[in-house]
């Protein structure tokens with residue numbers, strides 16, 4: 573049996589407890605992991621000022637996967653300047669390990685606006701406005717200038733779009749929807765549209781649709797059934813995935829995979845939700861998003877039987893009030909494996 577090496581970054585707040593819940597489920601599936609813990613996040617930063625240096629980034633690269641819980645200080649804690657952990661830790665890993673896909677599947681839980689629906693967002697994860705192009709001029713004066721560019725490369729867009737078509741082709745509903753704002757962001761929009769048209773010619777069986785991002789916000793709420801795979805840029809993908817999480821039952825269920833499909837760096841799996849310090853350590857954190865993220869990790873580790881089983885169990889699971897009890901959810905999931 574293969575043993576997979578996994579770096580575990582529990583992080584802050586409820587991060588460590590949902591991560592250990594996910595690890596417990598993976599063990600129950602009989603998949604062997606050799607885990608190495610990395611103490612990173614807001615708590616670490618507040619203790620000794622460490623965010624993420626290049627040597628630690630390089631040591632993360634060689635793992636088979638990285639599991640991350642949640643990163644961030646408690647709401648209202650202003651000791652960490654905004655962007656320190658976002659850019660210095662999360663984005664540094666995304667860029668440094670070339671995690672160019674952010675794959676976020678959504679399953680509408682009972683009672684949600686999108687109950688029973690099943691779609692995924694393929695978000696480009698290393699370009700767009702997140703690339704950090706821009707600067708300020710005459711800082712703090714009445715004539716201050718701030719620019720923030722959006723980087724869209726042929727290479728980056730194409731590998732993302734290709735991944736989206738591969739995902740769509742493997743699903744029963746073979747459809748890709750490009751979401752952008754081509755009527756205003758004409759340069760980037762034109763590149764994305766042309767790449768989608770070109771790549772789609774290699775996948776004649778996959779239906780292609782285009783939505784402006786503002787219209788997509790309405791459709792996600794009113795007609796979520798129209799989506800199978802949404803492909804979009806980094807910023808639109810960030811915003812749409814919070815909306816998608818909300819209409820499918822809440823961000824507490826949403827999983828995500830930061831993927832390097834070329835495998836030149838370890839892919840990273842994390843729940844979309846944050847650190848929720850207010851309920852940390854009380855056994856009340858919903859572990860389902862971390863467990864779903866572990867299912868995505870198992871798929872990446874090519875543990876296909878375990879991955880498919882776990883994804884199905886999580887999908888069929890009706891949490892009800894037990895979502896408030898980490899242990900109850902965990903035992904219920906394990907009981908169905």
Ligand code: IPM
Nearest residue numbers: 658659662663810813828844
């Ligand atoms: C996410 C988060 C991050 C993002 C933040 C924390 C930098 O919102 O993973 O969606 O914007 O990508």
Ligand code: MN
Nearest residue numbers: 810811813814
């Ligand atoms: Mn986000």
